[in-house]
Structure formats: structure tokens, C-alpha cells
Amino acid sequence: MRTWSALALVLALVARATGDAAADTPARRAEAFFQSSSSSPAGGSNHTSNWAVLVDASRYWFNYRHIANTLSLYRTVKRLGIPDSNIILMLADDVSCSPRNSFPASVFGNANHLANLYGDNIEVDYRGYEVTPENLLRVLTDRHAPGTPRSKRLLTDAGSNLFLYITGHGGDEFMKFQDQTEIMSKDIADALEQMREKRRYNEVLFIAETCQAATLAARFYSPGVLAIGSSEKGENSYSHHLDRSIGLSVIDRFTYWTLEFMESVTPHAGATLAQWFSQLTNHRLHSTAKPRLELFPRGAHDARVTDFLGHVSKAAPMAGGGYEGLSSSRGGRVRTESADAGDDAATRGGDGRGDGTGGGAAAAAAGKSGGEGARLKVGDEDAGRVPKAVDGGWATPGARARGEGVAFAAVSCAALVGAAAWVSAKAY
Secondary structure: OHHHHHHHHHHHHHHHHHHHHHHOOHHHHHHHHHHHHOOOOOOOOOOOEEEEEEEEOOOOHHHHHHHHHHHHHHHHHHHOOOOHHHEEEEEOOOHHHOOOOOOOOOOEOOOOOOOEOOOOOOOOOEEHHHOOHHHHHHHHHOOOOOOOOHHHOOOOOOOEEEEEEEEOOEEOOEEEEOOOEEEEHHHHHHHHHHHHHOOOOOEEEEEEEOOOHHHHHOOOOOOOEEEEEOOOOOOOOOEEEEEOOOOEEEEEHHHHHHHHHHOOOOOOOOOEHHHHHHOOOHHHHOOOOOOEOOOOOOOOOOOEOHHHHOOOOOOEEEOOOEEEOOOOOOOOOOOOOOOOOOOOOOOOOOOOOOOOOOOOHHHHHHOOOOOOHHHOEOOOOOOOOOOEEEOOEEEOHHHHHHHHHHHHHHHHHHHHHHHHHHHHHHHO
16 A cells, blocks of 8 residues: 555656646747737737838928938837838938038937937938839839849838838828829728738838828728828828028928827837827827728727837747747847847848848847857846857756756656655565
């Protein structure tokens, strides 16, 4: 009887030890990690990367404010974590170099001149006469001419959230490009549908800042697209204030009040799109900014601002105790989930997008480019869950602790089995 009791005790201990080891699988660790690190509200986004396409469709000095609008949002999305490698910036004119500019190499969106929007680290992907309806549609659908560099391509996938912003002069269901050509609402709608069919986006936030801007989204029909314009049909959009030292209005009302709201938003903030849109009142804009929500199942109250304008890195545990990202950031053996952690994360490498050989997405965990992504060491090994490149994967102190625990359990089980055998021999 004592023999069977001892054997039952041994079997129970063995089952518990093996069960604990089996429970600590990469899949379970990944699930627990993302549940603990999730910053999305109930019904939140399940995207894996963030991209932005920012378009100034106007040229000439008197359209200074449209360039300032675009650069203001460019500065905002970079501050919230989207790197240049995930931003397509299209500027139809370079007012910073205009002979009329009293402040060379500078663009300001406020008369106080506190922030130079042009700065030293701006990366313009399409400029001047490259900014056309054709090139915008090519960017969205990824139908480029052979030899187009990666820096001019939107490398999204089915897990990508896209922020698409366009500003300039327009009217009922059209937007002018450089006073020469036009893009129609139907053109953008069909491009978005092609993106959906090719699995090039998870969700899209479309913003138009022009006269009768809401009509630019009137023909949209693809699911997962939330659109808002700075004015309704029959309404104009207005500039905010004049900078006398420049001699022009330097920003439009929609962008000005958007920036007022965004200055309080951080990469991990919980601010929602509904809270943002609530600041865009008719009293402030002198026009009506009304979102189109029927194609967007989550609703503006469940969508965070940083689901589209921000980027937060995530890493999933790998077999062997490491961490690997789950992203469309193309490059390197180690990929971060392209919700990025800094302006320089996944910095352009080699040919422009960072494909692992030139820096690339493998360095996103460090927030800067690295040479050979698979051999990158990040931070201090003793600082908790910090990856370190080794031949067998990305090892962590926690992973070693788990391995030592499993080994200890195995040794303990072996000792107990031996003890049970000794008890059995004595009993007989």
C-alpha cells in the first residue's frame, strides 16, 4: 500500500513538472505577452504596422500654408513613433528655398516661429513635378515603373494601418494637383479597393483638407476606411492666422486645431479619434468636419489616435526564450512589429527602406540602424526582458531562468523516481 502511495506521489509530481514545462511554450508566452502589453481598448485594432502617406498637392508661394499643413502632420507622426521608412512624403513645392522666404531653409506653421517644420531630418520622397495624381495612385496600389526605389514605395500588407492625408485646393469630389491636373473621389476609392483586394491594409484613416473636402470621400466603398474632411459640400476651408513677417497665412484651421490636440498625445496615450474629432468644432473651423463612419466597423470611440498616427513596437517570444517581432517591416532575421518605437526605428538602409543588409528593420528594437541585424545587441542584458543576439536565437535572463527551472524539475523528478524504487524494494 505504501508502495502505491509513493508511486502515486511521484507520478503526480512528474505530471506537474512536465505540465509546467509544456505550458511555457512560445505560443503561450506570445499570447501572454501581447495580452499584458496590449494598449488597445476593447474592440481595438489588431494591426501590426503603421504607415503614413502625406500629400501637399499645391505649389507656389501663396500656398505656403498647405506645405506647412503637411509638414506639421509629418512632424507629429514622427514624434509619435512612425519612422521615415514608413512615411511617404509628397511636397509639390519647396517654399523653404523660395527667394521670397525671409527665413531660408525654414517653414513655420505658427507666427511664433517656435518650431521649424523643415528641420534637418526631413525626408521628401516625391517633390515638385513628381507630385501627381498618377504617382499618388501608384504609391497606393504599388504599381510602379521598374527600378522605382524602395523609398518611394508603400510597402504595406494586410496588417498595416494607413494614415492618408491630402491638402490643397479642391471642390465637389475632386482635388487639384499644382493647378494642372485633378484626382477624383472615384479614383481614390478604386485605389483603396485595389489595396483591399491585394491585402495592402488593415484599416485606413483618410483626411482631406480642402474646400468641400468631405466630398473627396463620397465614393469610397471599401471596408475598414474612416474618412473625415475639413468641410462639407458647399463649404470652404479656411486658414487660421497670418504671419506678418512671412506675409502669408501659415496654416489652415483644421490642421491648427488638430495640432493643438496632438500636442497632448503621447505614443502610449489612450486618446481616441472621437476625442480628436470633437475638438474640430464649427466654431473653430468655420466649416463642418464630419467623419464618415459607416465603412469603419469599430467606430471612432473605439479607435485610438495612435492606431493610425503612432507606432508602438511589440516583440513576441521565440522558441529558445527569445523575442521576435511580427511585422511587415521587411528586413533582417529579427523583425519588429512595425508599430515603431522611434523616428529612426527601421531606418532606411542601403537602397532606402532598410532591408536588413543596410540597417533595416532588425534595428527597430534599438530605435536606430544597425549593420548586420541578426548580430545586434540591444541595451543591457541584465535590464529585464532585453534581447541579445546569440547563435541559437535571442536569449534573455528570463528565458535562462525558465530553462534552469525546467532542468531543476527534471532532476527532482529523477530523484523522486529513485526514491520510489528504493521504497518499492524495501516493501518487497
